[in-house]
Amino acid sequence: MARQPDQNNTGLLVIDVQTAVVANAPDRTDVLANINTLVDEARAANVPVIWVQHSDDDLPKHADGWELAEELSPAADDPIIHKQLRSSFELTDLDGVLSEREIGHLVVAGAQTDFCVRWTLHGALERGYDTTLVADAHTTDDASTDALPSAAQTVALLNNVWASQETAGAQTSVAPTAEVSFTS
Secondary structure (H helix, E strand, C coil): CCCCCCCCEEEEEEECCEHHHHCCCCCHHHHHHHHHHHHHHHHHCCCCEEEEEECECCECCCCCCCCECCCCCCCCCCCEEEECCCCCCCCCCHHHHHHHCCEEEEEEEEECHHHHHHHHHHHHHHCCCEEEEEEEEEECCCCCCCCCCCHHHHHHHHHHHHCCCCCCCCCEEEECHHHCCCCC
16 A cells, blocks of 8 residues: 555654664664664654564563663654564554654664565555665674675665665665754
8 A cells, every 4th residue: 555645744763673683783882873863853853753663482572672772762652663573564553653644754774674674664665655764773683604794784785775776656765864854
C-alpha cells in the first residue's frame, strides 16, 4: 500500500538501538552520538521521533539487553514500535503511527545494518515512503571472516546501494548526520 498524498511530514525512525543489539558494534560510540544529534535536531524542529524495539527467542521482551541503549532518551510521548521480525513494518502498527502523523518521509538510523535497517528500508520503499538513510548513524556487528564483509564494509555497502534505489512512487537518499536537515 502506497502512502497517502497528504503524508508530507518527516519523521525520524530509530531502529533497534538496544543494549544487546549494539553491544559489539565497532563504531557504537560514534553511531550513538550521531543518533542523539539527530534526535535533538528532530525535536528542535518538532519532527516526531519513532523508536523501534526488537524481540525474539534470542532477545525476549524485558530481558537483559532488550532495553534501548542507556545513552538514548526517548521522550514520554515518542511512539515505540515493538517488532518480532526484521522489518519494522511487518506485523506492527508502524504504518498507522506514520499515517496518524502524516509522515511520508523517514529519516532512518539504527541497527543492525544488514538486517533490520535494510529490511525496514525496503519495507518503506515498497509502501511508498521517501527515505533518507543516515550514513553514519547505523551500525552492525563485525562478523567478518574470509567470506563475509566487515561491519564497516557492510555499512558502506548499504549506503552505496541505498543511494541508487529507484521506484516510481518514492525517493531514496543517503546523507551523513551533519547534512540531515529537519527544517527544509
